[in-house]
Amino acid sequence: MNDFQKLCPKVQKTFDIIGKRWNGLIIYVLMSGPKRFSEIHTSIPSLSKRMLTERMKELEDEGIVIRHVIPERPVRIEYILTKKGTELGSILGPVSQWANEWL
Amino acid sequence: MNDFQKLCPKVQKTFDIIGKRWNGLIIYVLMSGPKRFSEIHTSIPSLSKRMLTERMKELEDEGIVIRHVIPERPVRIEYILTKKGTELGSILGPVSQWANEWL
Numbered sequence: 325m326n327d328f329q330k331l332c333p334k335v336q337k338t339f340d341i342i343g344k345r346w347n348g349l350i351i352y353v354l355m356s357g358p359k360r361f362s363e364i365h366t367s368i369p370s371l372s373k374r375m376l377t378e379r380m381k382e383l384e385d386e387g388i389v390i391r392h393v394i395p396e397r398p399v400r401i402e403y404i405l406t407k408k409g410t411e412l413g414s415i416l417g418p419v420s421q422w423a424n425e426w427l
Numbered sequence: 428m429n430d431f432q433k434l435c436p437k438v439q440k441t442f443d444i445i446g447k448r449w450n451g452l453i454i455y456v457l458m459s460g461p462k463r464f465s466e467i468h469t470s471i472p473s474l475s476k477r478m479l480t481e482r483m484k485e486l487e488d489e490g491i492v493i494r495h496v497i498p499e500r501p502v503r504i505e506y507i508l509t510k511k512g513t514e515l516g517s518i519l520g521p522v523s524q525w526a527n528e529w530l
Contacts, residue, residue, distance in 0.1 A: 338526040
């Protein structure tokens with residue numbers, strides 16, 4: 325055996341985040357820039373609005389996404405990746421190369 | 428909007444794989460080399476043997492892992508990442524840096 329025998333709890337926690345259905349995809353979509361709720365939904369139509377709402381709240385609680393309220397009339401809301409979120413997203417970037425090569 | 432508006436189905440499929448609970452962690456553990464079932468289980472004790480069996484079968488069906496039967500007595504079985512699996516695993520490698528920096 326080797327140093328993987330006892331997995332670091334922080335690594336496990338990271339996989340809990342990206343290994344939770346839809347999270348990786350949402351972070352990936354937000355890597356192209358701030359998005360409104362409806363834009364994220366358009367990008368991932370198979371994800372229900374109810375589930376998207378739930379995931380966005382969780383990602384906000386994790387400090388990965390911020391919900392930016394623009395005080396216009398009508399009020400506009402954008403979701404933006406934090407630095408923590410952007411760095412996680414940059415790990416997920418090469419997914420598209422793998423996808424194109426192997427699937 | 429931009430080119431993320433319509434997500435590539437291959438990218439969605441990739442996130443289906445790594446966004447399925449435990450898969451990312453299993454691939455990550457196998458990146459350190461071929462492992463027996465019990466070794467994988469030792470690395471991820473919170474994953475039940477029943478669920479691990481199910482996930483290994485799925486990863487085998489996806490062509491990510493091969494189940495290598497060593498014809499000794501008693502028979503030994505090792506799980507090894509294919510090239511497809513190793514390339515996916517190398518995407519997931521930087522997860523540990525992110526985990527240590529942000530969690």
